[in-house]
Amino acid sequence: MPRPYNFSAGPAVLPQAVLEQAQAEMLDWHGSGMSVMEMSHRGKEFVSIAEQAEADLRELLSIPTTYKVLFLQGGASAQFAMVPMNLLRGATQADYLNTGQWSKKAISEAKKFCQVNVVASSEAVNFTTVPARDTWKCNPQAAYLHYTPNETINGVEIQEIPDVGGVPLVVDMSSTLLSRPLDVSKLGVIYAGAQKNIGPAGMAIVIIREDLIGQTIAGTPTMFDYAAMAKEGSMYNTPPTYTWYIAGLVFQWLKAQGGLTAMGARNQAKADLLYKAIDESGFYKNPVDPAYRSWMNIPFTLSDAALDKPFLAEAKSAGLLALSGHRSVGGMRASIYNAMPLEGVKALVDFMADFQKRHG
Numbered sequence: 001m002p003r004p005y006n007f008s009a010g011p012a013v014l015p016q017a018v019l020e021q022a023q024a025e026m027l028d029w030h031g032s033g034m035s036v037m038e039m040s041h042r043g044k045e046f047v048s049i050a051e052q053a054e055a056d057l058r059e060l061l062s063i064p065t066t067y068k069v070l071f072l073q074g075g076a077s078a079q080f081a082m083v084p085m086n087l088l089r090g091a092t093q094a095d096y097l098n099t100g101q102w103s104k105k106a107i108s109e110a111k112k113f114c115q116v117n118v119v120a121s122s123e124a125v126n127f128t129t130v131p132a133r134d135t136w137k138c139n140p141q142a143a144y145l146h147y148t149p150n151e152t153i154n155g156v157e158i159q160e161i162p163d164v165g166g167v168p169l170v171v172d173m174s175s176t177l178l179s180r181p182l183d184v185s186k187l188g189v190i191y192a193g194a195q196k197n198i199g200p201a202g203m204a205i206v207i208i209r210e211d212l213i214g215q216t217i218a219g220t221p222t223m224f225d226y227a228a229m230a231k232e233g234s235m236y237n238t239p240p241t242y243t244w245y246i247a248g249l250v251f252q253w254l255k256a257q258g259g260l261t262a263m264g265a266r267n268q269a270k271a272d273l274l275y276k277a278i279d280e281s282g283f284y285k286n287p288v289d290p291a292y293r294s295w296m297n298i299p300f301t302l303s304d305a306a307l308d309k310p311f312l313a314e315a316k317s318a319g320l321l322a323l324s325g326h327r328s329v330g331g332m333r334a335s336i337y338n339a340m341p342l343e344g345v346k347a348l349v350d351f352m353a354d355f356q357k358r359h360g
């Protein structure tokens with residue numbers, strides 16, 4: 001029997017080929033006699049897994065050699081603190097753009113370390129758009145500008161990297177990294193929790209311009225120091241080895257799919273199909289400004305909220321899982337990350353049309 005389609009926002013669907021490979025390698029990785037879970041992180045087997053994963057990620061994103069790639073614990077949320085601890089570099093102020101629930105969390109954590117200047121906010125319109133670049137009030141004293149290119153909960157995505165002069169851009173790409181090509185050289189720090197579009201939970205990937213690290217604020221724990229972690233190859237302590245391994249298999253899978261240009265085209269086609277079905281239905285609705293609609297997370301409501309429960313129950317019976325919206329937004333949300341095939345989105349769109357016919 002085929003597996004159902006899983007629209008979870010995270011932890012999220014992984015490529016079936018990756019799960020099958022992990023299953024095949026579970027008891028004995030490449031003749032080592034060990035599962036990857038049972039290996040020393042300093043042994044030659046795991047070191048080769050770790051190095052290959054980094055090399056593949058560097059290839060996929062064309063990461064310049066002047067950037068460090070870190071594989072860290074603490075998820076994306078630990079980065080909300082690590083960013084100011086490492087990036088203030090003697091300054092006391094930082095700029096933040098507020099475009100959704102994850103921006104807000106990053107802002108409230110940063111306030112523990114510095115004076116936060118919110119350059120612009122779309123909170124007054126329920127985070128359904130992004131404030132135009134020419135309305136941002138940037139602070140010339142800011143050490144960096146932080147923004148969230150894809151708001152996983154609100155379904156808002158900033159497609160273009162904004163021009164903010166020489167101020168380093170820091171981006172939380174937890175739910176969009178690897179969904180399409182990215183010009184890493186325009187960014188100072190890129191971070192992403194693994195469990196959306198990369199692998200299992202338990203890890204964050206951090207890509208950082210090396211001239212920005214090494215000046216932490218006083219009292220920064222070693223575990224939170226980018227330079228210390230870079231120096232140790234993310235192995236100052238025991239890293240999340242199994243998550244790192246699965247992420248590496250995902251990177252190989254992405255290369256086999258044709259890399260990020262191919263993934264970008266596929267993701268855009270998936271998103272276009274679902275938005276078109278929503279917009280043309282007269283029954284389903286997505287509230288986000290079309291210029292900023294996410295390719296990865298698509299929230300939508302039904303014309304009558306009393307139909308939410310039957311929708312979810314019938315969807316589940318039809319093999320379409322985890323479509324319930326975030327508690328702060330309500331309605332539905334379909335997360336359609338890299339590992340969601342076009343067939344899954346087609347199945348959802350067909351189900352939605354059928355449900356509307358019966359209940360609309």
Ligand SMILES: *Cc1c(COP(=O)(O)O)cnc(C)c1O
Pocket residue numbers: 010074075076077078102148150151152153172173174175193194196
């Ligand atoms: C899920 C998510 C986070 C939080 O990730 P954790 O790994 O659970 O800390 C932060 N930012 C964004 C954009 C997310 O989607």
